[in-house]
Amino acid sequence: MAKYLLKRFSVLIPTFVGVSIIAFGLIRLVPGDPVLVLLGERGADPVVYAKMQKNLGLDQPILVQYFKFVGQALQGDLGISTVSKSSVLSEFFNRFPATLELGLAGLLWAILLGVPFGIIAAVKRNSAFDYVVMGGALIGYSMPIFWWGLILIIYFSVGLGWTPVSGRIDVMFDIPPMTGFLLIDSLFSEDGFAAFWSALKHLILPAICLGTIPLAVIARMTRSSMLEVLGEDYIRTAKAKGLTRFEVVAVHALRNALIPVVTVIGLMLGTIVTGAILTETIFSWPGIGKWLVNSVTSRDYPVIQGGIMIIAAMIVMINMGVDVVYAIVDPKIRGKS
Amino acid sequence: MSKPLPPLKEFWYFFRQNRGAVIGLWVIGLFLLIAIFAPFLAPYTESQMFPDALKLPPVWSGGTADFIAGTDDVGRDLLSRLIYGARISLGIGFMVVLFSMSIGASIGLIAGYAGGFIDGAIMRGVDILMALPSILLAIVVVSILGPNLFNAIVAVSIVAIPGFVRLVRASVRSEKSKQYVIASKSYGASHFRVLVKNILPNCMAPLIVQGALGFSDGILNAAALGFLGLGAQPPTAEWGTMLADARPFIESSPWLVTLPGLCILIVVLGFNLLGDGLRDAFDPRLKK
Amino acid sequence: MSLLEVENLTIEFETLRGLIQPVTGITFRLEEGETLGVVGESGCGKSLTSLAIMGLLPDTARVTADKLKFKGIDLLNASDGALRKLRGGHMAMIFQDPMTSLNPSFTVQFQLDEVLRVHGKGDKEARHKRSLELLSLVGIPDPISRMNSYPHELSGGMSQRVMIAIAMACDPELLIADEPTTALDVTIQAQILALLQELQRKKNMGLMLITHDIGVVAEMADKIQVMYAGQIVETGKSESVIQDPTHPYTLGLLASLPGAQANVAHRSRLKSIPGLVPDLTSRPKGCQFGPRCEKVEPECKLKVPALIPVRDRETRCIRPVGGAR
Numbered sequence: 001m002a003k004y005l006l007k008r009f010s011v012l013i014p015t016f017v018g019v020s021i022i023a024f025g026l027i028r029l030v031p032g033d034p035v036l037v038l039l040g041e042r043g044a045d046p047v048v049y050a051k052m053q054k055n056l057g058l059d060q061p062i063l064v065q066y067f068k069f070v071g072q073a074l075q076g077d078l079g080i081s082t083v084s085k086s087s088v089l090s091e092f093f094n095r096f097p098a099t100l101e102l103g104l105a106g107l108l109w110a111i112l113l114g115v116p117f118g119i120i121a122a123v124k125r126n127s128a129f130d131y132v133v134m135g136g137a138l139i140g141y142s143m144p145i146f147w148w149g150l151i152l153i154i155y156f157s158v159g160l161g162w163t164p165v166s167g168r169i170d171v172m173f174d175i176p177p178m179t180g181f182l183l184i185d186s187l188f189s190e191d192g193f194a195a196f197w198s199a200l201k202h203l204i205l206p207a208i209c210l211g212t213i214p215l216a217v218i219a220r221m222t223r224s225s226m227l228e229v230l231g232e233d234y235i236r237t238a239k240a241k242g243l244t245r246f247e248v249v250a251v252h253a254l255r256n257a258l259i260p261v262v263t264v265i266g267l268m269l270g271t272i273v274t275g276a277i278l279t280e281t282i283f284s285w286p287g288i289g290k291w292l293v294n295s296v297t298s299r300d301y302p303v304i305q306g307g308i309m310i311i312a313a314m315i316v317m318i319n320m321g322v323d324v325v326y327a328i329v330d331p332k333i334r335g336k337s
Numbered sequence: 338m339s340k341p342l343p344p345l346k347e348f349w350y351f352f353r354q355n356r357g358a359v360i361g362l363w364v365i366g367l368f369l370l371i372a373i374f375a376p377f378l379a380p381y382t383e384s385q386m387f388p389d390a391l392k393l394p395p396v397w398s399g400g401t402a403d404f405i406a407g408t409d410d411v412g413r414d415l416l417s418r419l420i421y422g423a424r425i426s427l428g429i430g431f432m433v434v435l436f437s438m439s440i441g442a443s444i445g446l447i448a449g450y451a452g453g454f455i456d457g458a459i460m461r462g463v464d465i466l467m468a469l470p471s472i473l474l475a476i477v478v479v480s481i482l483g484p485n486l487f488n489a490i491v492a493v494s495i496v497a498i499p500g501f502v503r504l505v506r507a508s509v510r511s512e513k514s515k516q517y518v519i520a521s522k523s524y525g526a527s528h529f530r531v532l533v534k535n536i537l538p539n540c541m542a543p544l545i546v547q548g549a550l551g552f553s554d555g556i557l558n559a560a561a562l563g564f565l566g567l568g569a570q571p572p573t574a575e576w577g578t579m580l581a582d583a584r585p586f587i588e589s590s591p592w593l594v595t596l597p598g599l600c601i602l603i604v605v606l607g608f609n610l611l612g613d614g615l616r617d618a619f620d621p622r623l624k625k
Numbered sequence: 626m627s628l629l630e631v632e633n634l635t636i637e638f639e640t641l642r643g644l645i646q647p648v649t650g651i652t653f654r655l656e657e658g659e660t661l662g663v664v665g666e667s668g669c670g671k672s673l674t675s676l677a678i679m680g681l682l683p684d685t686a687r688v689t690a691d692k693l694k695f696k697g698i699d700l701l702n703a704s705d706g707a708l709r710k711l712r713g714g715h716m717a718m719i720f721q722d723p724m725t726s727l728n729p730s731f732t733v734q735f736q737l738d739e740v741l742r743v744h745g746k747g748d749k750e751a752r753h754k755r756s757l758e759l760l761s762l763v764g765i766p767d768p769i770s771r772m773n774s775y776p777h778e779l780s781g782g783m784s785q786r787v788m789i790a791i792a793m794a795c796d797p798e799l800l801i802a803d804e805p806t807t808a809l810d811v812t813i814q815a816q817i818l819a820l821l822q823e824l825q826r827k828k829n830m831g832l833m834l835i836t837h838d839i840g841v842v843a844e845m846a847d848k849i850q851v852m853y854a855g856q857i858v859e860t861g862k863s864e865s866v867i868q869d870p871t872h873p874y875t876l877g878l879l880a881s882l883p884g885a886q887a888n889v890a891h892r893s894r895l896k897s898i899p900g901l902v903p904d905l906t907s908r909p910k911g912c913q914f915g916p917r918c919e920k921v922e923p924e925c926k927l928k929v930p931a932l933i934p935v936r937d938r939e940t941r942c943i944r945p946v947g948g949a950r
Binding site: 232233234236237238239240241242243244247251252255256 | 679681709710711712713714717718720722725726727728729730731739740743744788791
């Protein structure tokens with residue numbers, strides 16, 4: 001087991017190096033002089049120019065620049081945003097809870113709906129339910145979610161008036177930050193449940209929007225995995241023992257069928273981040289995605305660099321975590337090492 | 338036992354069995370025709386403005402027959418813009434698949450065939466690209482190159498490359514150890530000949546499937562970039578960009594939002610249906 | 626009342642290429658404490674017959690029979706609940722591949738305890754005791770530590786012993802063993818068969834032993850039933866069938882058995898039966914074995930021969946072989 005973990009960890013290092021090179025190279029690959037690009041052609045005051053050059057770390061030989069960049073990054077110094085003039089890392093962590101809350105809510109919605117739908121579709125194979133779920137999953141899988149979010153707004157916010165159009169919570173509520181999750185913090189605020197209700201109403205549509213593609217993927221994966229397991233010999237054994245149909249599915253099939261589904265959910269992080277970038281833009285959700293898109297539009301390179309590094313690092317680590325958890329859960333791998 | 342059909346006929350037989358795939362093919366065919374004959378089908382050009390007809394609703398919700406799908410905020414005919422948009426979106430899909438498949442397959446061939454250090458280095462690079470979510474990676478590329486339609490195509494192509502590299506590399510590695518490749522090498526065939534003549538045709542099937550899915554991903558990602566303002570710029574009649582333009586009028590003129598997105602969904606769905614159908618038709622395991 | 630009564634059992638499947646009938650009109654009985662050997666090549670309907678008795682066929686199968694009774698209970702019309710009580714409780718089954726027949730995600734203890742729990746055999750403690758007893762019964766060394774093993778930690782032979790323990794858990798009156806040794810090493814095969822025989826005698830079970838190897842049943846079975854293309858082609862007392870086969874197919878099976886020729890009327894070299902089992906979508910006319918039979922006559926192709934009494938058994942051939950010893 002220890003050997004396995006060590007092997008998994010050693011693969012990470014080149015990946016981190018690669019990501020750092022991409023982030024580092026980003027600003028230097030911009031055609032033309034990045035400082036001039038940032039300052040605008042006419043603002044080439046030599047003092048300002050030198051200051052900017054220093055801020056971006058462009059005044060030294062390239063290798064020195066790179067090692068300095070990595071060294072600072074390892075110490076948590078990802079530079080200063082050229083727009084807000086505050087530290088990239090602290091800006092990231094100010095916004096991160098909002099994205100995490102949205103992502104978890106979307107994933108929860110996708111799992112709570114996708115897994116049962118997939119199971120029932122597999123058990124009732126070729127039924128009307130199966131066709132509807134699989135047809136829906138195919139549409140969900142093909143969904144341009146930036147459009148889907150707008151459609152949800154047209155029907156539920158504008159049409160029915162059930163949910164707010166944008167933001168995380170009504171402006172009248174002032175929530176002192178504790179965990180960063182508004183659903184939790186609101187309950188501890190002065191307004192208590194009213195604030196919580198407002199936060200929840202703001203969360204529902206973005207979470208559904210973000211969860212659409214994961215929902216489709218999970219439902220399809222669960223169904224096909226379940227179908228495969230239901231054809232296994234040990235399912236026949238379970239039936240031969242005199243178990244009910246429900247026990248056979250819920251005890252013997254489900255456990256094995258969910259192993260690949262859990263893996264897929266773990267590897268869905270990239271989809272969620274992509275979804276978050278689009279969803280946050282649609283619903284003006286103050287998270288990482290919107291922050292990054294804005295930084296591209298305003299050419300805030302330190303923010304782009306830092307954001308990419310942190311997100312890539314998180315994804316790589318979580319993917320590894322999934323592998324490790326998988327190794328722990330699956331008795332076959334666990335037993336062998 | 339019946340005689341086995343020739344491969345192409347057999348493939349077509351199984352493809353025809355898959356209702357979804359056939360529907361997908363029809364949808365794509367229809368949009369392809371629309372794209373090709375856009376100037377004949379569209380009532381106006383994509384940029385022609387009618388100042389007297391701003392934000393006119395479609396004919397089914399009280400508009401006029403002059404502008405069947407209504408008009409946008411500067412009085413352009415929505416139907417014409419959607420028809421010309423088919424050109425752009427299918428063009429994007431085609432370019433993305435062309436770029437990413439040719440580059441990705443070449444890199445995959447080299448990695449799989451060379452093995453050793455070259456393979457290791459290439460695959461680490463692929464891992465890194467795959468560690469970044471597709472839109473984020475595209476954002477990186479666009480932030481370097483600047484936002485416009487061509488750069489969006491480049492960005493989306495780069496995003497799609499790792500998939501092709503992995504696929505071709507895996508095929509090459511499994512084919513490489515087979516008897517006939519070893520045999521043709523023993524006849525003194527050159528490396529290149531072995532690669533191109535023997536290996537490439539054998540990984541055609543998964544490549545075609547990935548190509549169909551690459552179309553849908555490419556169109557979707559490019560539209561997403563357009564929507565974020567990082568892809569095609571207004572006044573280009575790109576569906577994603579049109580969505581972004583229409584956002585301020587979401588309450589007053591919902592059709593400006595509904596119709597372009599519906600077009601994206603239908604085209605992407607068509608390619609996904611086709612891809613799934615192709616995979617089933619190629620996969621011998623499912624044929625039983 | 627017999628333990629198991631099967632009359633005119635037919636199994637049909639609707640396929641893309643039309644309706645197929647892998648099992649057509651099977652009739653047999655099994656008494657308490659009796660061992661029935663069912664023999665035939667793969668695809669002859671042996672396994673389907675046993676799955677039909679257990680009620681384990683997929684929903685797509687259409688099962689019809691004039692009679693399908695276990696201890697007088699009509700299996701075709703019994704309620705789901707009643708059938709579940711029988712399965713695992715009164716009739717049990719073990720399968721060909723023990724490695725895939727145990728659930729990889731659960732320990733031996735869980736899988737053994739489950740069948741006891743479902744059939745209400747005592748509280749947790751009693752069931753634990755019983756589980757250990759069962760593991761000893763099937764000859765598993767160190768049962769206490771084996772209880773916590775996962776299936777992948779067991780060898781094939783051990784897995785099949787665990788499967789037998791699960792099958793024996795509720796002292797069933799009928800045990801169906803579907804090719805229980807095919808997936809195992811030769812040395813283990815004999816051990817497992819000996820174990821089955823011992824358990825059958827000890828508990829006076831009805832045992833239905835399904836195999837493609839006529840040599841296996843020769844020693845163990847009281848009765849033998851030879852199946853071909855979904856029909857019984859010969860059935861009778863074990864010694865009679867082995868010593869003096871009446872159907873050319875039985876003869877062929879015996880002749881293809883190494884070392885068994887000495888007992889057979891035809892002392893010849895090791896032979897295989899030419900040809901293949903018929904395709905179920907295009908069955909031959911007349912005798913199903915006709916296309917592969919050395920002694921086929923034009924009359925054989927007229928209609929499917931009936932099962933007729935010949936000497937001390939029944940056979941499905943218009944020109945029974947042997948007899949003139």
